[in-house]
Structure formats: structure tokens, C-alpha cells
Amino acid sequence: MTVATSKRFSAPADLEQFRDQLLRRTRPSARTVRVCIGTGCAAKGSRKLYELFVQAMKEGGGEVEAAKCVGCHGFCERGPIVVVQPGDILYQRVEEPDVAEIFRETVLGGRVVERLLYEDAATKTRAKTAREIPFYKAQQRIVLAHNGEIDPRSIDDYIAVGGYSALAKALATMAPEEVLVAVERSGLRGRGGGGFPTGRKWRSCRDAHGQPKYVICNGDEGDPGAFMDRSVMEGNPHAVIEGMIIGAYAIGSHQGYVYVRNEYPLAVEHLKWAIGQARERGLLGDDILGTGFSFDIRINRGGGAFVCGESTALMASLEGRPGEPRAKYVHTVEHGLWDKPSNLNNVETWANVPAIVNNGADWFAAIGTAKSKGTKVFSLVGEVVNTGLIEVPMGMTLRRIIFDIGGGVKGGRQFKAVQTGGPSGGCIPAQFLDVPVDFDELTKLGSMMGSGGMIVMSEDTCMVSVAQYFTHFLMDESCGKCTPCREGLAQMHNILDHITHGEGQPGDIGKLERIGTILEVAALCALGKTAANPVMSTLRYFREEYDAHILQKRCPAKQCRGLFRYEIGVELCKACGLCRKHCPAEAISGAKKTPHVIDQAKCTRCGMCLEKCPFNAVLKV
Amino acid sequence: MADEKVVEEIVRRYDGEIGMLIPMMQDLQAACGYLPVEQLRRMADRLEVPLSRLYAVATFYTSFRLAPKGQHEVTLCVGTVCHLKGAGAISEMIRQEFQVEAGGTTPDGLFSFQPVNCVGACALAPVMIVDGKYYDGVTKDSAMGVLRKLPLAPEAIKAEGKK
Numbered sequence: 001m002t003v004a005t006s007k008r009f010s011a012p013a014d015l016e017q018f019r020d021q022l023l024r025r026t027r028p029s030a031r032t033v034r035v036c037i038g039t040g041c042a043a044k045g046s047r048k049l050y051e052l053f054v055q056a057m058k059e060g061g062g063e064v065e066a067a068k069c070v071g072c073h074g075f076c077e078r079g080p081i082v083v084v085q086p087g088d089i090l091y092q093r094v095e096e097p098d099v100a101e102i103f104r105e106t107v108l109g110g111r112v113v114e115r116l117l118y119e120d121a122a123t124k125t126r127a128k129t130a131r132e133i134p135f136y137k138a139q140q141r142i143v144l145a146h147n148g149e150i151d152p153r154s155i156d157d158y159i160a161v162g163g164y165s166a167l168a169k170a171l172a173t174m175a176p177e178e179v180l181v182a183v184e185r186s187g188l189r190g191r192g193g194g195g196f197p198t199g200r201k202w203r204s205c206r207d208a209h210g211q212p213k214y215v216i217c218n219g220d221e222g223d224p225g226a227f228m229d230r231s232v233m234e235g236n237p238h239a240v241i242e243g244m245i246i247g248a249y250a251i252g253s254h255q256g257y258v259y260v261r262n263e264y265p266l267a268v269e270h271l272k273w274a275i276g277q278a279r280e281r282g283l284l285g286d287d288i289l290g291t292g293f294s295f296d297i298r299i300n301r302g303g304g305a306f307v308c309g310e311s312t313a314l315m316a317s318l319e320g321r322p323g324e325p326r327a328k329y330v331h332t333v334e335h336g337l338w339d340k341p342s343n344l345n346n347v348e349t350w351a352n353v354p355a356i357v358n359n360g361a362d363w364f365a366a367i368g369t370a371k372s373k374g375t376k377v378f379s380l381v382g383e384v385v386n387t388g389l390i391e392v393p394m395g396m397t398l399r400r401i402i403f404d405i406g407g408g409v410k411g412g413r414q415f416k417a418v419q420t421g422g423p424s425g426g427c428i429p430a431q432f433l434d435v436p437v438d439f440d441e442l443t444k445l446g447s448m449m450g451s452g453g454m455i456v457m458s459e460d461t462c463m464v465s466v467a468q469y470f471t472h473f474l475m476d477e478s479c480g481k482c483t484p485c486r487e488g489l490a491q492m493h494n495i496l497d498h499i500t501h502g503e504g505q506p507g508d509i510g511k512l513e514r515i516g517t518i519l520e521v522a523a524l525c526a527l528g529k530t531a532a533n534p535v536m537s538t539l540r541y542f543r544e545e546y547d548a549h550i551l552q553k554r555c556p557a558k559q560c561r562g563l564f565r566y567e568i569g570v571e572l573c574k575a576c577g578l579c580r581k582h583c584p585a586e587a588i589s590g591a592k593k594t595p596h597v598i599d600q601a602k603c604t605r606c607g608m609c610l611e612k613c614p615f616n617a618v619l620k621v
Numbered sequence: 622m623a624d625e626k627v628v629e630e631i632v633r634r635y636d637g638e639i640g641m642l643i644p645m646m647q648d649l650q651a652a653c654g655y656l657p658v659e660q661l662r663r664m665a666d667r668l669e670v671p672l673s674r675l676y677a678v679a680t681f682y683t684s685f686r687l688a689p690k691g692q693h694e695v696t697l698c699v700g701t702v703c704h705l706k707g708a709g710a711i712s713e714m715i716r717q718e719f720q721v722e723a724g725g726t727t728p729d730g731l732f733s734f735q736p737v738n739c740v741g742a743c744a745l746a747p748v749m750i751v752d753g754k755y756y757d758g759v760t761k762d763s764a765m766g767v768l769r770k771l772p773l774a775p776e777a778i779k780a781e782g783k784k
Contacts, residue, residue, distance in 0.1 A: 039742050043755030076744030153647065192641030224700030262684045263740050270658025303643055320642030322681035339638070381702045381743035385674055419701070455701050469704055473738060479681075 010284040010290040012168035015283075016157070022160045031107055034083040036148060038234055038268060038320065039227070046080035060103060068157075071149035071235015072391035075135055078118065088129040090388040091116040091346075097404040121385075135386045135502045138405050142375050143351045147235035152270045155277040158238040164283055164356035167466050171291045174357075179250040180206065183353065184363035187373030192218055192309070192346030193421070193450045194526065195372070195439035197319070201343060205333040207250045213253040216245055216344040217335065218314060219260040219267065222306040223422030226453035228377040229347035231389050233260065233267035236351070237274035241297060243350030245284065246357055248295045251343055256297040271299055304327045306423075306477035310520070310525050311336075311344045313479065324481045325525035346451065348377055359498050368394030372438035382419075382455040383410045392437075399433040402456055403607030417541070421450030423470045423477075424530035425538025427463060434601070446537040448530070461561035463542040464549050464575035468496040470534035478528070485528035488515045492535060500560045504550035509539065558620040561605050565621050568609075570595045572617035579609035579618065627652050628663045628716040637720050639668055646685060655686045666688060672781065683724070686733075693732035693771050696750040697764075700739025711747060712736050731773050 009015045010208055035041075035050040060457045073081050082105045091102060091113065097114060105111045117126040118133050129135045143145075150157035158164070170179050184199025205213060217240060219390035221229040233240060244256050253326040260268050278284040286294045305323050307313045313323035315337045336342025352374060356364045365373050374396040377567075378401065381387050385407030392401060400417060402408065417427040426447030428435075435441050439449045457466065475489040492515050495508050516532030523529045539546060548554045555563035568579070573595035580588040580596060587603040588594030598609070612619040631666050635641035649658055650665065656679055661746060665672040676686045679685040691762065699708045712723070715734060719727045726733045732751075742748050745757030 039740070040744050043742055043745055044749070045759050074740075079744070221741065222738070224739035225702050225706075225742060225743055226739070230741040262682075263737060273677075300644060301647060302684075303647075303678070304684035304737070305682050317643060318640065320640050320678070322677050374768075379743060381746070450696060453701075455705070459703070461705060469701065477738070 003416075005506075008280065009398055010282060011268075012172040012289050012291070015164060015168050015289065019159050019162075020507070021239065022156055026160065030085065030284055031098060032085045033067045033102075033107060034070045034085070034148065035067065036071070036073050036079060036081045036376050037069040038076070038079075038231055040072065040076035041079035041081055042266070044080050045458065046082075046094075047238050048096060049080055049082065049094060049099055049284060050094060053103065056099060056103040056107075060108060068151045069153070070149060071129070071147045071152045072231040072389060074139075074144065074231070074391075075130075075133075075386070076389065077385075077387040081148075083130075090128070090133070092118050106320070117374065122358075126379075134392075134407070136387065138396070138400060139391050139395050140375050141391045142355050143232060143239070143348055143377055144193075144235075144389070145355075146239070147231060150236065152235050153273050155238060155274065155281060158236070159324060162358070163238055163354075164242055166357035166586050167242050167245055167283065168289060170249055171289055171358050176206070176250045176252065179246060179357065182361045183250070183356060186356045186364040186465055187361075187368075187371075188349065188352055188356060188364065189372060189439060190345060191254055191376065191451065193347035193448065195449060196545045198349055199467075201333060201345070202247060202251050204331070205253075205341050205343040208334040210334070210339075210341050212255060212340055213251055214337045214340060214342040215244055215248045215253045215259040216253060216314070216318070217256065217350050218311070218344055218346045219258055219264070219271075220302050220309045220314060221261055221347070221451060222309040222477075223453045224534045225381050225419075226379050226451050228379055228421060228452045230261075230264050230267055230348050230372050232351050233264065234270050234375070236399045237270045238278065239351040239354060240271070240347055241278055241284065243353035244297060245288065245295055246302050246353050247343065247345070249293055253343070257318055258296060258297060258299045259308070259318060260299060260301055262302045268299060268301055305479070306473075307479045307525075307527060310527050312525065314341060314344065316591045320601060322479070324479045325527070327524060328526075332517070348452070357477065369436060369438045371440055374390060376437070376449070376452055378452045378454045380406050380454050380456070383413065383458040383461070384408070384456040385410055394438045395436040397434050397436055398428065401437065401454070402433070406456065409456060411458075414458070415459045416459050416461055417463065419447075419457060419466065419534075420456040421448035421533070422453050423473050424448075424527060424533045425450045425453070426465065426533045427457070427541065428537075429541040438461065446540055447533070448458055460557055460559065462500075462540045462555050462557035463545050464496065464555075465500055465557075467535045467538045467560055468493065468500055471496055471531075474531045474534075478531075482522075482524035484519050484522040485524070487521050487533060489531055491515055492532070496535070499546065500555075500563075502549070502563050503551040503577065504546075504561075506550060509543070509546055512539065562609075565600060566597050566598055566603060566605065566607065566609060568621050569617045569619050572615055572619075574615050574617070578612045578614065580610045584608060624660070628660055628667060632664065632667050637668060639659050639670065642668070644683070646675065646678060647762070655689050658687070659728040683735075683737075686724070688726065689714060689730075691726040691732040692774055693752050694750075695732045695768065696732050696740070697734070697736045698738075698740045698742070698746070698748040698750075699736045700743065700746075703739075706746045707760070708736075708747040711749070711759065711761050714761050714765060715768065719768065727750070729773060732768070732772055 023127045067430050075534045080094050081488050082091045130136045188198040189195040308317045308323040310325045313325040319324040332342050337530050375391050377391045417429050471493045475493050480486045488565045518538045519532040558564040585604045587599045667713050721727045721734045725737050749756045749759045
């Protein structure tokens, strides 16, 4: 359904004319099937679903317009997700055999297939569209507005929903200074972690001496448990590119870089595609939209190093060197990539820019809290019912996010903490669930916004073990350049390892705190300075768990091996003998029809009996 | 492509710009499956930089490997969510049963094993990726089931033997 495919726009008016043409061709009654091919749905076989729909259309005919591959809808928990137009009917957990039924009933017949709709567990009501599902209801989508709606590989789709109109507006009607002022007044702050005012960064870069100037998009989303940027790059790559071109215009840059994580092959593919299409259309390259402004973008894939998410390390990597950060007193806006003024923003920050230019600074500034404007995308994961990607206005409380949108803790367990801000963030306990989420509030709690990972933990999670996990992660990923981070983390991990193995000593907590403080003060880069956060925040809120490990040699969450026992419930045991057969230590005894018993002296606490028991009769005590 | 031409072609692709060293090495790895030392030497000569410069990059970034990879590629996510859901135990079991180290290859060359920090598919945790195919919600049993069924191609073993 492309119109005049190879057309290059030589003026902003050409773009508008093309958009009109596209919209006129799309009838509101057109029947389309949108299949999500984000990493989550694709892993569950959604590409095959797409092929089956295409095949069904060829054979079934009718007046079907198209089957479309679209980016992540966010509701990964319920994937693969298929949306049918008209009516926006959302089908979840679609499997291959369902395709024929959806095609026959909904696409051709206009009837709804009830059993594939989302059903609310509490009310037993079925939701026909996304808007009726609690997961989506409380969200406000700016960055993710078109995710799940457009085909990320089609620039026409992006243009049809208003894409590149902000670029045309900026180039044709605004001076670079006006764009800068708009971004400054909007109150947009960097979405990558630091929360630095974007407009101020842009201005510093523009005012810096030296040419050329570079703009860089940080797509090295290294925080485990976070996939906001992946979904934006995969689902709506043009929004990122458009934001970068507008930024480059405001700053006076002609060369941009997108640095994408090695683990995100689909994001790289979609960005490459998008850059190619934008060049063909005259939206990227020389003389953009015939306005005389030139700018181009290059993609670099990361090498799999967490530290490269740090701006100076990322630039070192772009120069083809190991990604080691350098001291921050030399600002990258003045001396960045190749020692030239460089402006680096995160994927989500760039993707906000077109909406700000289009709708104005006041519109954006009206959303959110006093000092954190707009929305934030979070990946809501862990022990939560509705896992997925959400976008909410800044200032929403943790409780609304985790319980209203997320549906609470899985399996009816108690909520213990939510970990925000990635590995160097912190764990926030239940008493702060009503705190509004924004940059400053989270920092006050000893955590941080970070890039937007939110990992929900239940009563079954041991906080000492969580701290150990993150410390191990950071120790592994430490680049090794500065001593506090390289040696401090190793020592902290060593102490935590002892504690979780029941070998903790009374003075250990004091040692952890001392090393943590040294890291905060003396480490070279932001990653090192915050690397003690997981330990410090769990010490702050869950000190009694540390004490239980150290003093009583007991793990309250019953997770640390050796710090709790396995016992067989007398009333639950059916004497089937499976545990006895599988026990590698031959610690279980019991005859036919009599409840089995674990000999605690022989037991190695491997947990095999718990795994093998079909009656859940093995208990952790 | 003949061995000597690989490096030449890759370097030309990036106009010999040293800033593009990482992409060049990524392309070399894509072409050879790993970074053979003779090819790295060739690339260093061609770019007129010391070999140590390339070695620094190859050993800093986890995605580069200096030894041949196995016939299959097994990636196990050990990010936070996968960790909470038991990826650690799965990793331990794989390493034990197949006698493979993290980042290494099984003795029979069946597969290379790479635990990674988050593939960004947390809704599917724990996630294992085998030759590009995602397995979601894996358990110790299901993961081992997939790996035990991986076919070992006999001709590849012969080729290894020749070297």
C-alpha cells in the first residue's frame, strides 16, 4: 500500500502532501491484523502467526487490507498479542491454531472470539480493547504512543500517524534557539538515569567551542530487568531518529551516533532499516527537507560491557577503545567524542522530543510533578502479576503502579520491596509505597530513577542475596580503572558471600558501610559512585535480615542454602517415596504408608526433595 | 572468501577508520566465528596500530572470543529477574553436566555457553537462547532437555581434527 515509494521530499510541504495522500488511501473501515513482533511476543512464536495470517488472507481474500508486524504493546505477560481492526479488538496469548478462527470470525465475520480476550481475574469480566484492561487504563503514552500501532519497518506508517511533522515544523518555522528554548521550558530531564535537564545540556553543547559537534543516542541499555529502550528502538525507531535530527538542528551538529547494546539484534535491524528509509526520503543526509540543514546518523553495536552505558565510557567505545570512563570534571558537552563537543541523551529522551516540538513546552510541562515533567516508561517485572512495559505520568505512586497496573504480587504473596534504578539503584520497602515516583523522591529514598527498571520482590526474596547478586554483577562489570570500584566491590562481595553462607561475623555490617562510603566518595564514574547502593539501601531498610543471617545463621526468606532446613509435613506426606529415591545424600527414610523423615545431620540442603515432591509436602523451615 | 581477503574487505568497508575498530572486529568475528590471531595481526598491520590495541578491545568486551565457538550457541540470561526465578541453578547445572565454563565451549565442541546480563525479555524469565531461538520460562529440566537434544554434526569434528 505504499505510495510513490522512492519519493524524496524536497520541502516540508512535500511531506504534508504525502501524509494527506497516505491518509486518504486508508479507509477507517479497513480491516487489518496487527501482530506484535517485539522480542517478548516473537520469542513465543508471533512471527509464525504473522505468516499464517498473511497466508489466510491470500486464501480467504475478502476486503482485508493487511496483516502488519508491529512493535511491543507492553503487555508481554500476555503475549503473543494480536489486535484486529476495526474495533481495536485485543487478543492475547494467541497460538497458531487460533489464527484460522480469528480470521474467520473476527476479520471476515466481524464477531469477537471471546475466549482469546483478556479476562480480569478478580471481576471475571472480559475486556475487548486495550482501553478496558486495567494494565493499560492508568497509563499515559507519549513515547510508546505508536508502539504496537505502526509497522516499525515502514516509514509510511510513521508518517501516517504524524511522524516527522515535528521535524518539518522545527526546520521550517523555528530557529535553532527556539527549539532549544522549547526543550528547556518543557522541563524534560534525561531518561537514562541522571535526570540532568536536557535543554541545559543541549545549550552547553551548542555554546561549546569547537567543530564538529556530535549528538549521540545512548541505546546501551545495560540494566538487567530493563527493556524500555529496546522496545522503543524496536517498535518505533523513527521517533528516536526524528528526535535526534531535531536535537542536532538545535545544537548545530551534522553527525550523530546511535550506540546499541550487543544483545539487541532486532533493535539494530530496525534502526538500520529506519535510517535507510529516512535517507531515501530526504529526512536524513544532505539538505534535509530542502532546508539546507544536513545531518546523518551511524549505528554502532556495543560489545557487551555494562560500563559503556556511562557517557564517557560509551564515547571511548565509539572511538574504538575499551570502554573505560574518565573523570567527570572535563565535560563531554565540551570535550566528548574525539575531544569535540558532544551531546549524549538516552533513547527515551530523544523519543520525547518530537512530541514536545509538536505540542509545545507548556503541554509537556503540565504533565508530571514540579521538578519531573512528562511521563516515564518503566519495565515492571519480577514477582508481579502483569509483567510488561508501562508508561505513566511522573508522580504516580508506587502503589498504583505495582498494584493497579501490575495487579499486585504473583501468587498472592506479600510485597516486600521494589528495586528501582538498575544494579546501582536501591530497594524500596512497603512503607514507602505511597511515595510519588519522580527523580527527586526516589533519590531521597536512597534509590534512584535510573533508566526505569522496576523489579518487584515478594516475601520469598532474601534481600541479602539480592544485594549480593547486584554486587556480584557490578564487580563483574567494573572496568577496573579506579581502585575503589575494582577492589571495594570485590571486598564487599566477599563479605556478602560469607554472610549468605552463614559465615558472617558481627563486624561485617560496619565493614560494608565503610567500603560503601568510600565508593560513594572516591570512585571515578557515576557507576562506581552508586555501586554500593544495593548494599546501602538494603542495610537501611532490611538490616534485620542481615542480622538474622549473621547472628542467628538464619535466612528469613528461606532462600540462602544452609540457613534454613527442609522438613516433611507429617500430614501432607503420602509416603510415595519419590523424595527418598531422589535424595542424593540418602538422608530420607520412611516405609510404605508412613510419613517420611529427613535426617538433618545427613541433609545437604540441596532441595531435590522439594522439587520432586508431587504433594508439596516438603517444607522450608 | 580467502583468508587474506577477509580483513582487507572489512577494513575497506569502514574506510580504515580506527574509530570503527569495534565494528570491524565484530564483522571479523561474524565472518570467522571468532577472532583468529593471524587475522587480528593482519588487521593491526593494515590499520597500522599495535596488536595490543586489538587485544585490549577483544578482552575488554564480553562478546568477543579468541577461541573457536561450538557448533551451537547457547545464551542463558542471568539478569535480575531471571536470577530471581532460578537462572543461577540452571547455569550451574549446565556447567556441571556439559563441563563448560561461562564463556567457554564444551569439550566435544557441541556448544558455546554464554551467560549474559539481561536480554531484555524479563516477561519471559528465565530465558535461554539457543541458536537464536528463545525459550521462555525454562526450568532446570526443560533447559537440559533442549541441550541434550542438540545434534553434534560429525563433519565439524573432523574439520576440527585437521587443524
